[in-house]
Amino acid sequence: MGLKVYADRTSQPSRTIIIFCKMNQIDFEEVKIDLSKGQHRTPEFEKINPMKKVPAIVDGRFKLFESHAILRYLACSFPSVSDHWYPNDLTSRAKIDSILDWHHANLRQGAGTYVFHGAMAPAFGLPLNAQVAEQGKKLMLSSLSKIELFWLRGDSRFLLGNSQPSIADLSLVCELMELEVVDSEERERILEPHQKIRDWMENVKRATHPHFLEVHGILYELKARLESRRNKVSTNL
Amino acid sequence: MSYSCVAIYLSQNHSKSLNKRISPYKQTFIRLATHYVIELFFLFRLKFIEAISFFRFLPFSGEERELELEMGLKVYADRTSQPSRAIIIFCKMNQIDFEEVKIDLSKGQHRTPEFEKINPMKKVPAIVDGRFKLFESHAILRYLACSFPSVSDHWYPNDLTSRAKIDSILDWHHANLRQGAGTYVFHGAMAPAFGLPLNAQVAEQGKKLMLSSLSKIELFWLRGDSRFLLGNSQPSIADLCLVCELMELEVVDSEERERILEPHQKIRDWMENVKRATHPHFLEVHGILYELKARLESRRNKVSTNL
Numbered sequence: 001m002g003l004k005v006y007a008d009r010t011s012q013p014s015r016t017i018i019i020f021c022k023m024n025q026i027d028f029e030e031v032k033i034d035l036s037k038g039q040h041r042t043p044e045f046e047k048i049n050p051m052k053k054v055p056a057i058v059d060g061r062f063k064l065f066e067s068h069a070i071l072r073y074l075a076c077s078f079p080s081v082s083d084h085w086y087p088n089d090l091t092s093r094a095k096i097d098s099i100l101d102w103h104h105a106n107l108r109q110g111a112g113t114y115v116f117h118g119a120m121a122p123a124f125g126l127p128l129n130a131q132v133a134e135q136g137k138k139l140m141l142s143s144l145s146k147i148e149l150f151w152l153r154g155d156s157r158f159l160l161g162n163s164q165p166s167i168a169d170l171s172l173v174c175e176l177m178e179l180e181v182v183d184s185e186e187r188e189r190i191l192e193p194h195q196k197i198r199d200w201m202e203n204v205k206r207a208t209h210p211h212f213l214e215v216h217g218i219l220y221e222l223k224a225r226l227e228s229r230r231n232k233v234s235t236n237l
Numbered sequence: 238m239s240y241s242c243v244a245i246y247l248s249q250n251h252s253k254s255l256n257k258r259i260s261p262y263k264q265t266f267i268r269l270a271t272h273y274v275i276e277l278f279f280l281f282r283l284k285f286i287e288a289i290s291f292f293r294f295l296p297f298s299g300e301e302r303e304l305e306l307e308m309g310l311k312v313y314a315d316r317t318s319q320p321s322r323a324i325i326i327f328c329k330m331n332q333i334d335f336e337e338v339k340i341d342l343s344k345g346q347h348r349t350p351e352f353e354k355i356n357p358m359k360k361v362p363a364i365v366d367g368r369f370k371l372f373e374s375h376a377i378l379r380y381l382a383c384s385f386p387s388v389s390d391h392w393y394p395n396d397l398t399s400r401a402k403i404d405s406i407l408d409w410h411h412a413n414l415r416q417g418a419g420t421y422v423f424h425g426a427m428a429p430a431f432g433l434p435l436n437a438q439v440a441e442q443g444k445k446l447m448l449s450s451l452s453k454i455e456l457f458w459l460r461g462d463s464r465f466l467l468g469n470s471q472p473s474i475a476d477l478c479l480v481c482e483l484m485e486l487e488v489v490d491s492e493e494r495e496r497i498l499e500p501h502q503k504i505r506d507w508m509e510n511v512k513r514a515t516h517p518h519f520l521e522v523h524g525i526l527y528e529l530k531a532r533l534e535s536r537r538n539k540v541s542t543n544l
Contacts, residue, residue: 050456051409051453051457062398064402064405065405065409066404066409068408069407069408072401072404073397073400073404076397077397090383090384091369094376094377094380095371097379097380098371098372098373098376101373101376102358102372102373104408104411105415105416109412149357150358
């Protein structure tokens with residue numbers, strides 16, 4: 001039966017799982033669930049994940065959702081996964097767990113809210129909401145500062161000063177890549193003060209080449225569609 | 238632990254049998270080498286903590302190492318904080334020796350330079366185990382479950398699929414029950430204890446998310462006659478975390494709390510199951526909430542008297 005990964009590549013955590021599997025030679029079948037077409041709300045997908053969200057996996061009879069739980073499970077279940085992704089050493093592992101836990105209510109909530117309500121909502125037939133986007137942006141910027149201050153000290157190539165990426169690096173950088181869909185100048189303004197963040201993103205991209213670029217290709221298509229839509233709106237005004 | 242005892246016995250006897258024939262310098266060298274080889278064996282085959290325990294018997298242990306091992310586990314907590322309570326109850330249930338260091342959030346003790354060295358995020362709970370510092374309650378619970386041999390398997394099973402299911406609930410919790418219930422209780426009842434005003438609008442948003450989360454828990458994880466999440470017969474760290482979160486409802490107005498929980502029979506039964514399974518520590522650790530509730534009610538009465 002093999003591993004099936006139910007994903008939409010416009011979703012940050014979906015991309016994390018796909019890149020992780022490709023990097024670690026984990027055979028899987030990618031089942032596309034198009035969120036913009038509501039495919040996550042079908043009865044068929046509800047049987048896979050009753051929370052109606054992506055990503056989700058099915059490994060034989062075993063079903064699992066929540067991307068961090070999936071990453072931990074894959075890292076521990078597949079012998080081809082290198083140790084640096086989720087080390088066996090308990091203290092190293094705990095530090096990575098700490099970042100993954102922190103991520104939910106910080107960078108994920110901040111960046112996810114900002115990008116969705118500030119740029120992406122129209123792709124789902126929903127209106128933008130500048131006020132909510134601004135709250136998200138504030139949290140996102142605060143999170144970026146904390147990452148630089150605590151986990152990318154000195155010449156750290158990856159979080160915690162590690163010399164190779166972990167699942168925490170992959171999860172957080174995939175989240176930040178969502179910024180590709182906002183207006184380019186705005187994106188530059190956000191990232192320009194954060195040299196360490198930019199370097200770290202480059203390190204993760206290089207370390208997961210060529211899969212990182214390939215999997216993120218969809219964002220550039222989405223960006224083009226959103227820009228075209230924005231241009232139409234301003235032409236019609 | 239039995240492996241440690243056998244290894245120590247073997248290494249000591251091996252050294253003893255050499256005493257008669259070999260010079261003291263070689264004896265020391267062989268004893269050290271034996272210890273290190275066995276230590277490496279443990280590191281690769283057994284739990285990390287057993288390796289540390291074995292190190293206690295290493296000859297010529299530095300003062301630093303002795304100090305590390307004697308420092309023990311410190312848990313920095315405020316019992317009014319839901320995740321703090323989960324850690325404390327977990328340690329008590331599993332006979333993990335620890336020193337509880339109280340960080341009073343209402344007095345801003347989480348913002349002192351001293352505590353910032355412990356947790357730069359300035360939040361509780363946080364732990365220090367020897368030199369190792371850690372924050373985020375789920376990461377702490379996983380670490381303790383894997384590091385201390387006294388922890389029973391049901392809290393965080395070794396079986397990968399069982400463990401993954403628990404991880405899934407813990408991850409879901411952040412943006413669902415925790416965010417919902419935490420927001421509702423803080424902005425609807427608790428804020429004055431921290432010198433902040435209530436905010437009914439934000440509390441209402443939190444309440445909506447909390448109610449939706451309760452329904453999901455009942456629908457997905459407490460099916461049939463489940464005593465604990467996932468139909469388990471004993472509690473896991475997920476049960477403890479989520480129920481400690483719900484206990485925060487004790488500080489809101491009692492009638493309001495009844496209205497919220499009354500339609501959720503499964504939730505109420507599950508909470509009772511967790512309380513019973515972690516008796517007497519659960520009640521003892523939650524005692525502070527009843528004190529806090531009394532203070533908040535007294536404050537509300539004063540306000541309505543003055544109006």
